[in-house]
Amino acid sequence: MKVINFYKNSKLNYKSYFIRLISLVIILVHCSTPPLANSEEPNLIIKRKSVIEEALNKTIPVIELMDSSKSEIAEWQEIFLNDARMKEYFFAYPNDQKMLNEIFSVSLARTSDIPSGLTQCANGNCIRIEMYNYARNISIIGLVSKSEKKLLHLASYKETQPDLPPHLVQLANYIARHDTSVIHAYGENYNTQEPLMSGTKTALNRTKCQRSKHLCVSPTFIKGSKALWVIVDLTDLNVAGVRWTDVGETGMAVTQRSAQNDKIMECFCDKLTSVDKEGWKFTYSMTRSDGLMISDISYKGVKYFNQVKLVDWHVSYSKVEGFGYSDAIGCPEFSTAAVLAIEPPYFEAIVQNNDTTGFLIGQSYYSEGWPTPCNYNYHQYFEFYKDGRFRPVMGSIGRGCGNNGMYRPVTRISIAGTNTNLLEYKNGSWNKWTKEKWALQSESDIYDKDHQWFKIERSGETPIAILANTGQMRDQGRGDHAYVYATKRHLDLDEGESDLPTIGPCCNQDYHQGPEKFINDESIENSEIVFWYVAQIENDDTKGKEYCWAESILKNGVYVPVIYPCYSGPMFKPL
Amino acid sequence: MHIKLLAQLDQCKGVPQYMMRMGFNPQQSFLSSSEKFIMGLVLLQTEQSGNPNSRVVKRIQKESWKNKGYLGAISTDEKGNSYVLPTANVNMLYNKPEFQNSIYKLDSETGELELFINLPTSILPGAKNPFGLLGSFYDCSSRNLIVSSVAGSDEKNEIGKVYAVDVIRKTYKILIEDKDIYGLAIQNIQGKKYLFLSSARTGDLFSIELDQQLNPKGKLKRELSIQGLGPRGDDRIRKIRFNSNGQMQLFTAMFYFNLTAPSEVQKGTMLYQWNSVKKQWFLVKEE
Incomplete structure (x- = not known):
């Protein structure tokens, strides 16, 4: 028996990107703080793996959102996670094996978040909780009533990912900056660059891991007139592909599928x-x-x-x-x-x-x-x-x-x-x-x-x-x-x-x-x-x-x- | 562009005479070229009228519907004749390259499917691109079948065409050249005829005005792109239709000019609404 990963990817040249990015690039690169040297950084991948292990050892396999400044966040998460309807996202059929989940955000529900007819959520009474299920690549959105202390509304969305919390943005950057394919592609001074747009989830960035159906984001490094897109797989904690594009050209975004296909078409077909x-x-x-x-x-x-x-x-x-x-x-x-x-x-x-x-x-x-x-x-x-x-x-x-x-x-x-x-x-x-x-x-x-x-x-x-x-x-x-x-x-x-x-x-x-x-x-x-x-x-x-x-x-x-x-x-x- | 005053120009589908002769209720029956494990065309009758997703109660496939290989888009005229395009599915064993640019006609009277017209192509579909005709739309007002073909295109050369086929005279003319188009629809907008077309190579949707003789006026205008939308983010628009509210329905699919056929169908639907203030389409819903 052999367990494999077929979704690894590789680097390439490609054209794309928005003209508006140029000005943004200049501002962000110019104003950003240079990253710490490799040796001084904590190994975030090791830390992440231990967080995952810890979550999977709990009765409810969820990495909860930590925010020490707001104690009620923990309470709202508890209400959300302990609702009986949530069980199907925690345990897989038929053996009840645990599936990994993570709460991405806990926030006050906006009017546009509230389904029509859900009057209990009027006047800021509801908290919106976004959870991602890594095993099934689905987003689960819940509305928790502050006054009733119960989950009022629950919806799930296949093949969608919520916006990333800051710690996952940081992790994506870390993976990108420490990957040998990125270092090889970027060349000298790769580590003086702070990636851009890393907080933009791939969907918004027009980038997806269509084949693996994993959570992916794309930190982007700029070098002269070129942009290096790094597709980071936050499910597998590795780089799924890298690809150069021309800054300033409008074109198709780099995705797992496009990076993989382009490499084969350009180099081997x-x-x-x-x-x-x-x-x-x-x-x-x-x-x-x-x-x-x-x-x-x-x-x-x-x-x-x-x-x-x-x-x-x-x-x-x-x-x-x-x-x-x-x-x-x-x-x-x-x-x-x-x-x-x-x-x-x-x-x-x-x-x-x-x-x-x-x-x-x-x-x-x-x-x-x-x-x-x-x-x-x-x-x-x-x-x-x-x-x-x-x-x-x-x-x-x-x-x-x-x-x-x-x-x-x-x-x-x-x-x-x-x-x-x-x-x-x-x-x-x-x-x-x-x-x-x-x-x-x-x-x-x-x-x-x-x-x-x-x-x-x-x-x-x-x-x-x-x-x-x-x-x-x-x-x-x-x-x-x-x-x-x-x-x-x-x-x-x-x-x-x-x-x-x-x-x-x-x-x-x-x-x-x-x-x-x-x-x-x-x-x-x-x-x-x-x-x-x-x-x-x-x-x-x-x-x-x-x-x-x-x-x-x-x-x-x-x-x-x-x-x-x-x-x-x-x-x-x-x- | 004001979409309120529109009328989609394929709303004249006649009742095929063969349906009743074969014992099928036209209100509950439809033709399908995409039944699992069945090659060719199938006539299906469902339990509920107007609901193709309800339980199929009857199905039939005539001999002449089986032997044209795998088939794709179907358009029906006011007399109930259907025009059916070939497609490619998994392999090319049953679809000869020389017939990938052929239109078949399912005669309303006889119920037989026969070759109607073969549109010429300088390069036959082959190893680099097995596809020929892709999209079709029957324009009731001019009695023309508008079809798109990508025959002969490859990753470096885009030589696709859009044809208008006069189904009465059995003649054709080329409307667009050197563009690989997938879906098509003609709309009447404030008395003007617009052809909407989608790219087979990107997520772009274009439009172009046509005169009454279906000659293009001006250049292609890019209306929108579905790039990044939907679960995959790289679908192409395979079919364009407008509903009675003036909303544009885009049926999307994964398409990379290959013969991969995943068991889970990679298709989606998007609904767009015209914003007359901003003068652009905006996404209302995606499934």
């Missing part, structure tokens, strides 16, 4: 990045519908593959015939992707038995609302080993529409070389595939040596074995039961070299997953070959055996996803 690492050379880019594509892959000067990419995810559900989805993955905007790349690709070392054996490049995809039912999260990565092994890996992190789902990722692997042959190990010997065809991995298959199922022979090059995945890989996968296809690569026909639209329907149970469209009895002897790989992975929500699954749990008073990924993919090994 259709943009080639070259990698030269540990003997491997390749380029990568994010496609519009085929996920992260790697191209021109070579190891120690020998080209292995022209291109490797994940063209489709087919998901079918066995309880309803024909029910499921064909999802493409890729760029978050201007694409045919249904499940979107929202964070940049990343590199990671592969460590086995305390040794670094290689590296991987990975990419996650997310559909809005995951991990709630019928939303998806996919993960792909490419493993590059120091000994020349290579593995494309495709994983689902649920949750999908049911516990009877079958995931079929369709991977296209274009093998380099014009004089290539493909051999299958069957019935104790290696047999050449002379024509385009397909095969299904079976539990009764017997492989050569270390799961060698296929072998790629190229003129003048070391052969490459394709190892079947029966669950022996390092990712705790349970085996692929894969369909494989070999088709001839045509340079004059586009059979998937460019972005492939959805290649097949969701719910075929047999080899009709899309690549068979390119099989038409052509010879593949001594030619260029495209190898297609369609793993078949069944999900499971049985307790203790979860696979391709995700759920939300309450942790520290807020919902976090718990994931049970299922990974698939063959290994390519030079012999």
Whole structure:
């Protein structure tokens, strides 16, 4: 089981902001007191965490507003919090686990705050209390009668946040000024700047954390003619994204979604990045519908593959015939992707038995609302080993529409070389595939040596074995039961070299997953070959055996996803 | 602009003849292109007249309503003919790019859905943008169907168009070029015709005056922006309608030119009122 945060973000350039801000900026920057040096500041995050812990240990899990100058504030909060109607905001269904809440303000109700007909609130008799529920991202507004000492009116508003109290403004500033991505983005003298507009809640600042549905604010730092927007997540107590904008230009505000999308669109969508690492050379880019594509892959000067990419995810559900989805993955905007790349690709070392054996490049995809039912999260990565092994890996992190789902990722692997042959190990010997065809991995298959199922022979090059995945890989996968296809690569026909639209329907149970469209009895002897790989992975929500699954749990008073990924993919090994 | 003297120009919907023949009560029935798990067009009859949210008691889908792929906006003329636009949903398996800029007509008499007109586009919808036609509005006074198309646009190139399609002569003309428009509505305001349009790329709402031949007069005027409003703050206005009080109803949705389809529908409604003193729209209510 792994608890993760998928909402991290990153910095970017962007244009926007109001012209009126310029004058405000000058005044505030000029008049503001320089902040204290880092070392002299209390660690507000640690303090905040202990406040949260304390609140969650109470019977009523609420961080109350402290104002020593007014004793009645505590009394009004007590009336508000002890009303029976408030219980649903404190304890989650069905286990009554505690949800984190905080009172943001306690103030005299203005006429405009009072619903018509609530005559008891006339003449300043009511106190308005604003509370925020961090778990469900809702605001709860109550009107307490001073004379009757009871809660007269209660309303809740989904996906809205009240204005921040001063201590949260201070906390947001603190998080912003101490975040490494902010320091990195701002450069020198980052700490002499006092952020602006930090007290403006994101809604008013036209900034929201739409994906995480967390409480976010955006302290803004000015540097010359640029403004650095820092999206601070006050639920997770971290920075959800940073982005430069031009001061003085009117435009769209920076939000979690816009910062994430813009980063992918500007830096990775259709943009080639070259990698030269540990003997491997390749380029990568994010496609519009085929996920992260790697191209021109070579190891120690020998080209292995022209291109490797994940063209489709087919998901079918066995309880309803024909029910499921064909999802493409890729760029978050201007694409045919249904499940979107929202964070940049990343590199990671592969460590086995305390040794670094290689590296991987990975990419996650997310559909809005995951991990709630019928939303998806996919993960792909490419493993590059120091000994020349290579593995494309495709994983689902649920949750999908049911516990009877079958995931079929369709991977296209274009093998380099014009004089290539493909051999299958069957019935104790290696047999050449002379024509385009397909095969299904079976539990009764017997492989050569270390799961060698296929072998790629190229003129003048070391052969490459394709190892079947029966669950022996390092990712705790349970085996692929894969369909494989070999088709001839045509340079004059586009059979998937460019972005492939959805290649097949969701719910075929047999080899009709899309690549068979390119099989038409052509010879593949001594030619260029495209190898297609369609793993078949069944999900499971049985307790203790979860696979391709995700759920939300309450942790520290807020919902976090718990994931049970299922990974698939063959290994390519030079012999 | 004085919104008091307005009249929304699509209030002439005729009763489709096929409804009664199929045993449906027109008062309680409506066409839908957005039923969960159903591709194409569906005719539904509900329990209560005028309340599409009441319990559905009957539904039917003719063969010709199923095979056009996923469908979107529907506008109905005075004879009960409906004009239906294609859309894209999750993937493009059932919507061919060459038909994403096509208008289908559901004939009031026969009840069959057939291709009505194919609007040309220099770049076909594809990997960078699967969408073609997006918004529609039937102008009763001129018997024109106003439609918007974003076919061929991408993140760097905005080449969308607004067309007026004469449904009698089956001809079309371009009203607006190089603008990606989502929702549309025509209003008569003090005897003048105004076309209201919303951007498919931002939260902006525009207007432009039209002459009686539907030719634009002047330039697009930015009326308002819904940027920052609503739970998400980055919705686009997908549909514009005016109520009898002169208030403008904006139906909003998340739209980023992709095929994501979250299970929780990301849509909202905003109600605006014209302030004749300040000469601007102000938000009355959002849901």
